[in-house]
Amino acid sequence: MTRKQKRGVLIGGGVALLAVAAILVMFALRDTIVFFQTPSDVAAHKVEAGKRFRLGGLVAEGSVKRGAGTKVQFAVTDTLETVNVTYEGILPDLFREGQGVVTEGKLTDAGLFVADTVLAKHDENYMPPEVADALEKKGVKLGQGATHPGNQ
Amino acid sequence: MIIELGHFALVLAVVVALFQMIVPMWGARTGDVRMMATGEPAALAQFILLLLSFCALTYAYVTSDFSVANVTANSHSAKPLIYRISGVWGNHEGSMLLWVLILALFGALVAVFGGNLPSRLRANVLSVQSSIALAFGLFILFTSNPFLRLDPAPFEGRGLNPILQDPALAFHPPFLYAGYVGFSMAFSFAIAALIEGRTDAAWARWVRPWTLAAWMFLTLGIAMGSWWAYYELGWGGWWFWDPVENASFMPWLAGTALLHSALVMEKREALKVWTVLLAILTFSLSLMGTFLVRSGVLTSVHAFAVDPERGVAILGIMVLFIGGGLTLYAFRAGQLRQGGLFAPISREGSLVLNNVLLTTATVTVLVGTLYPLALEGVTGEKISVGPPYFNMTFVPLMVPLLLAMPFGPLLAWKRGDIRGAAERLAAAALVAVVVMVAVFAMFGRGPWLAPVMFAIGVYIMGGAISELAYRAKLGLVPFAETRRRFWNFPRSVFGTALAHFGVGLMVVGITATTAYQSEQVILMKPGESREISGYDLTFRGVAPQRGPNYREQVGKFEVHQNGAFVTTLSPSKRVYDAPPQATSEAGIHASWRGDLYTVLGDAQEDGGYSIRLYFNPLVRFIWLGALIMFVGGAVSLSDRRLRVGAPRRSRGFAVAPAE
């Protein structure tokens, strides 16, 4: 093979691989990304039952009920609408009523959110940015605590 | 007084950086040797000044001097000494100072050990390196100055985020930064080569060891972070494809590619244009990592400092260096002389494959990390890209890379013999298939891919050993001759074999943990027992305890195996005094077959506790693998053939980066 041909093989191979990767990425992005919704979005029927998404907001005061075993029920609110959530497992250390939370799971036909993951804020000052933003948009005012711990 | 001296030293260091950026390069342009020669003392002065400054800040932390605003915001007098020290870089300002300090250290190392580099190359490299230091120095002084004072001083600080009060996390940032910043060397050399329009023969011989050193630190830094996440976050997971993790993983992937392409360039003078580009890209990804973490644009469970001004400033620096570097590349790359020829099946060819796959994998991670940001910017829609995305894109790209990996070292330069290489790998492949069948028979559960990946890991480890055996002509010559050959190997051969072996070990650990983890989330009352993966755990209740700066509830579990007492595990829930914040400490029992991992949950009304139990098979292989990769890198780095220039400069260079 001449030098040119070799280079051609090399470039061709690279391009083919990139194409494969691009296809993988496209499929993966279509199938695996998870949208973030607020209770208001849910109330407005923006999400269909059975589809995975992240639900974020504040844990409604007085809504946490422990069931049998490690089952927990609570409500997530953006102060306008509220969605009931069930979760089986251990809640994060920082899970508390009135604090920000992000849960991931699916909605049942009855409008109950079955979560398999619960992320609470990381420390006193931290609120998941998407929760902070979403709440801000709904007109709920947050302190500077809505942003961040100092850093790493 | 010490603090103000430190502040002044920082200012002076930035001014010296300005001098070092302009004068040596001016000398290189005009051919003025004396001006070029100012680069070395300037680099040393810059480093010493920054070291002074860093020590002054450390002094403020150690003595809990709350007249320094940064200390007040991030420290507390009741903190143990080690966390008062690690608090220096446990915050934005201090960590940026450490970043620049390491940058200057690398510059100083060029000045000290670069005696045999061509003057012009050395001057240009030092200038470019200094321009990075200047940009970040100004950034520190004017947006993130750690030396600002408070008057009157508060009496007590606000404390360090408790989740950072941990030995692994205390030393995670310095290693990570040594890695990130180490790639600046490759960048500076690349830019210097482009400015001159030629790559000297010494170029690759310099770039490769420095890249290797940076890569080693980054490997260790990432592994430490993952190890910390494993035992501290209490989720039993070790990698979350979190954007902050990705930010450090992308430079690692690109750096791994650079390491291999620099090898081709050193040995064969081929792939010059590509290596220079890769060097620019690798450091660009490091800068991007710094930007993503420091600007707070990410939605991450880590979510660090957010300050729009700082974000914009770092973005500006990033655009300047990435944009400038790539523009220069676009104009000057054509001038670089093309080097050696090689057939597609050859050592070079295998390294090209390695590069193509690694770069593509980097791109998929990049897309997964930036796509949510881009989408939010464009449509305002918020999404998260989680592990499923990376499993679908990154993993399929890794499989061919892992399969091809053992072939590389077995192929000759220029023209290789793939049949011969395959024959030499037959034994490894055979062992791998046996393991696959055994794993499948043993578990019979989990995804079908798991035994295959297990086999691939074993095959890589076997391949690494086969390579050594082949080179030592094991079984072909008398044993004494084999032994003689073995001890005469260049150390880089051991380095490669070790690093590849580490990768195999890691693949096995990842596969085992991911596919065969057992998890139970249960309620237990004191006195109750539970069986998991062959262990019997008895819950003995919870007792309060007091630590130096926290209170904790400590659970007690007695662990028995086949009736024999093994150990007592004590997972706990802590609440720190300042700031008052809760953390979980997992109770872990490590054994060769895996980790027994317990997390204490909330108390229930009936006196029980919710408890999380995991058994993570072979999980330690992941970090052991990373450690072996690190050691492999170190062994390779100690290879005397990597030294530059004349043999008389033989002392010290090889070990220098480890200091």
Next chain:
Amino acid sequence: MVLWIGFAALTAAVIAVITRPLLSARVQAAASRQADLAVYRDQMAEIEAERARGLIEAAEAESARAELGRRVLAVAGSGQGDDTGTTGIGERYRSWVSVASAVLIALAGAGVYLSLGAPDLPSKPHAARLTTPNQNATVADLIGRVEAELRAHPEDGRGWDVLAPVYLRLQRFAEAANAYAQAIRLQGESPKRLAGFAEATILDNDGIVTEPARKAYQRLLESQPDFAEARFWLAVALEQDGKGDAAADAYRALLASAPEDARWKEVVAQRLATVTRQPVEAGNENKAEDKTAAVQPNGLPESSETPRGPSAADIAAAQSMTAEQRSQFISQMVTQLAARLEQKPDDLAGWIRLVRAYTVLGRKDDALAALDRARKTFPDGSENRAALDGLAVELGLGT
């Protein structure tokens, strides 16, 4: 003085070190071409060594040597002009460069440092401050000493008793509540402690009368049934529980039993009006605002200098609104406060409140502007100024 000598010495040393090569005649160049050849020589030696150890075959070594030979020829053939001369830009220019560098380094270093540094502030190591004589210690120092003492002897009830009201004054509500709780645990209940605990708890919860606070007030009423403050907050608690009628009754009872000259009557009346949904007279709100300080948990009027958040009544009023009304209400309050401070700028407590309010509302720019304005009002180095700086640090507003 020592510090300035240190600065000067450091600068001089740095300038001397980095400009030395410019003035030294002994600098020699390592030319690119020579360096290349040195590398190739080295590689040649390596090949030899490997062959000698039997790591590569003779044929391999031969081809590698040939390859190197080609590279050596390529370098020798390229014949690029090398930078071996010392002429460069010339001796005169070089002196200019070194002088200019020295001057610029000294000036720029001093200039930047003076604009950022605080050369007259001594270090203040924590250990040394623990032993500073009392008269030199600041409030913060004193608190810190009590805190350190309490860390060592957490069962010292008197320490908590001293600390609790100080925390409350400094608006460290959570710590105040904790300190009161500890004092009650160790020293027993007293009206002062119960009232303090309740107030701290309420303020820590943004005006919500939580269960512990309610219980504390109830205990307090057992010994002092006429304690107006407790009765008021219990009524607010009823209101917050949605028992508007009961709350209205409680307010009325409170009003009925109030002494004629009680300044807090107005606030209670206003609460009553809100509960019974009677329109408040125009301008009344303003008055209530000015009277905020009248409602103090200890039932005594206090000066409005006390730095504290919105008054009890305002918080309570805010509680009963919808989110939208609430934010409107809050910004209205803030606007009033800002206007008042324009008129009477020497009100430190007011400024602190305003800055806090802006921060809470996320209006960082306004907060910074207010902080700036406040700083201009109070002279450098005054105690008020220090309080502002402390606030800035606390709220992360930079300095």
